[in-house]
Amino acid sequence: MDTGKRVAGIVVAGGRGSRLGGPPKQWRDLGGMTVAGRAVEALARAGLSPLVLVHPASEAAEAAQLRPGLLLVPGGATRSDSVRAGLEALAADPPDLVLIHDAARPCATPALIARVVAALDDSPGAAPALPVTDALWRGGSIVEGTQARDGLWRAQTPQGFRFDAILAAHRAHPGGAADDVEVARAAGLAVAIVAGEEDNIKVTHPGDLERAARILEQRMDVRMGNGYDVHAFGPGDHVTLCGVRISHSQGVLAHSDGDVGLHALTDAILGALALGDIGQHFPPSDPQWKGADSTLFLRHAGALAREAGYRVSNVDVTVVCEAPKVGPHVPAMKQAIGQSLGLTPDRVSIKATTSERLGFTGRREGVAALATATLVSA
Numbered sequence: 001m002d003t004g005k006r007v008a009g010i011v012v013a014g015g016r017g018s019r020l021g022g023p024p025k026q027w028r029d030l031g032g033m034t035v036a037g038r039a040v041e042a043l044a045r046a047g048l049s050p051l052v053l054v055h056p057a058s059e060a061a062e063a064a065q066l067r068p069g070l071l072l073v074p075g076g077a078t079r080s081d082s083v084r085a086g087l088e089a090l091a092a093d094p095p096d097l098v099l100i101h102d103a104a105r106p107c108a109t110p111a112l113i114a115r116v117v118a119a120l121d122d123s124p125g126a127a128p129a130l131p132v133t134d135a136l137w138r139g140g141s142i143v144e145g146t147q148a149r150d151g152l153w154r155a156q157t158p159q160g161f162r163f164d165a166i167l168a169a170h171r172a173h174p175g176g177a178a179d180d181v182e183v184a185r186a187a188g189l190a191v192a193i194v195a196g197e198e199d200n201i202k203v204t205h206p207g208d209l210e211r212a213a214r215i216l217e218q219r220m221d222v223r224m225g226n227g228y229d230v231h232a233f234g235p236g237d238h239v240t241l242c243g244v245r246i247s248h249s250q251g252v253l254a255h256s257d258g259d260v261g262l263h264a265l266t267d268a269i270l271g272a273l274a275l276g277d278i279g280q281h282f283p284p285s286d287p288q289w290k291g292a293d294s295t296l297f298l299r300h301a302g303a304l305a306r307e308a309g310y311r312v313s314n315v316d317v318t319v320v321c322e323a324p325k326v327g328p329h330v331p332a333m334k335q336a337i338g339q340s341l342g343l344t345p346d347r348v349s350i351k352a353t354t355s356e357r358l359g360f361t362g363r364r365e366g367v368a369a370l371a372t373a374t375l376v377s378a
C-alpha cells in the first residue's frame with residue numbers, strides 16, 4: 001500500500017480481558033504468536049509505520065517481546081485513555097493518517113486495512129463495520145419487543161483518521177467513549193463506513209480464542225527452503241561458524257566473515273520466500289560487504305520474511321568439516337541464531353558431521369554447511 005502519506009498504527013493492548021478470564025488475553029498464545037503480536041503484524045504487513053503498542057504499565061516485559069522497532073507506551077484506565085496515550089506518543093512527529101486497532105482483533109487482513117486507508121482520501125474518518133443481519137429483540141428472559149435493524153452496524157477496528165483531527169478530538173473528549181468513531185463524531189468529524197469482515201472478530205468471551213485459531217489456521221501457508229555454502233580454508237587463526245568465532249589453525253577465504261552456517265541459513269530463508277540467493281542481495285563484488293558480519297545477512301532475510309507476512313518457525317543447520325570441533329559451541333550458536341531471528345533455542349537446531357575424510361571437507365580443504373528453514377504465514 002503506497003499512498004504517498006505517512007500512515008501510523010496504534011494497537012491498544014491496555015485492557016484486562018476480564019470477560020475472557022484467565023491471564024490477559026492480549027498475551028495469550030494464538031498459533032505460536034501472541035494475540036497482540038498478531039494484531040501488530042497485521043498492521044505492519046499493510047505497511048503502516050511507525051507502529052505504537054499501548055500496554056498495561058505493569059506488562060512492559062510482555063510488550064517488549066513483540067516486533068523490533070515498536071514504540072511502547074503505557075496505557076490508561078479505559079480504552080479511550082489508552083488510545084489518547086498512543087496518539088500523544090506520535091504527536092511530536094505527526095503522521096498524516098493513523099489507524100487505531102484493538103489488540104484483541106488478531107485476524108484483520110491487509111485488504112480490510114487497505115480499504116480503511118483508501119477511504120481516508122475522501123473522509124477525515126473511516127471504519128469497518130458489518131450490517132446487523134439477525135432480527136433484534138428487546139427484553140430480558142422473555143421477548144418484549146422487536147428493534148428495527150435497518151441502518152444498524154456492528155463496529156470493528158482498525159478505525160482510521162486524519163491524525164491531527166483525531167488527536168484534537170481525543171484531547172477535547174470528556175472520556176468514556178465506546179470507540180474512536182464516537183470520539184471523532186463528538187468533534188464533528190464525518191466517518192465513512194467501509195466493509196468489515198466476519199473473520200475480524202474481537203477475542204472477548206471464552207471460545208473466541210479457539211475461533212480465532214481456526215480462522216488463522218485456514219489461512220496458514222507453510223514454506224520451506226534449503227541452503228548450501230562452502231568456503232575454502234586459508235591463512236588465519238579462527239573461523240566464524242553460525243555466528244560464533246572459533247579459534248582454529250586456519251581461517252577461511254571469503255569476502256565477508258565466511259560464516260558458511262549463516263550463509264546457508266540465509267539462503268534457506270530466501271529460498272523459502274523465492275527471493276533468489278544471498279549473492280543477489282549482498283553481491284561479493286560490493287566492497288561494503290568486505291569482512292561483513294554475516295549476522296547482518298541473516299537478519300535481512302528474517303526481515304524480508306516478516307515483510308512478506310511470514311515468521312521463521314524453525315531452522316536446522318548441519319556443518320560439515322573435520323575440524324574445528326563444533327559440538328562445544330552449539331549452545332552459543334543456537335543463542336546467536338535465535339537472537340538474529342527472534343527464535344527460542346528450542347527452534348534452532350545445529351548439527352555437525354565429518355565427511356569421513358572423503359572429498360574436500362575430508363581432506364580439510366574447507367568447510368561446508370547445509371540449512372533448512374520453515375516459514376509459517378504470520
Ligand SMILES: Nc1ccn([C@@H]2O[C@H](COP(=O)(O)OP(=O)(O)OP(=O)(O)O)[C@@H](O)[C@H]2O)c(=O)n1
Pocket residue numbers: 012013014015016017018019020026054075076077078079080082083101102103104105202203204
Ligand atoms: N484500559 C484499556 C482497556 C482496553 N484496552 C484495549 O481496547 C481493546 C478493546 O477490547 P475489549 O474486548 O474491551 O478488551 P478488554 O478491556 O481487555 O476486555 P474486557 O472488557 O473483557 O476486560 C482491547 O484490545 C484492549 O486491550 C486498552 O488498551 N486499555
Ligand SMILES: C[C@](O)(CO)[C@H](O)COP(=O)(O)O
Pocket residue numbers: 102154155156157178179180202204
Ligand atoms: C472498538 C470496538 O472494538 C468496536 O467494536 C469495541 O467498541 C471495543 O470493545 P468493547 O467490547 O466495546 O469494550
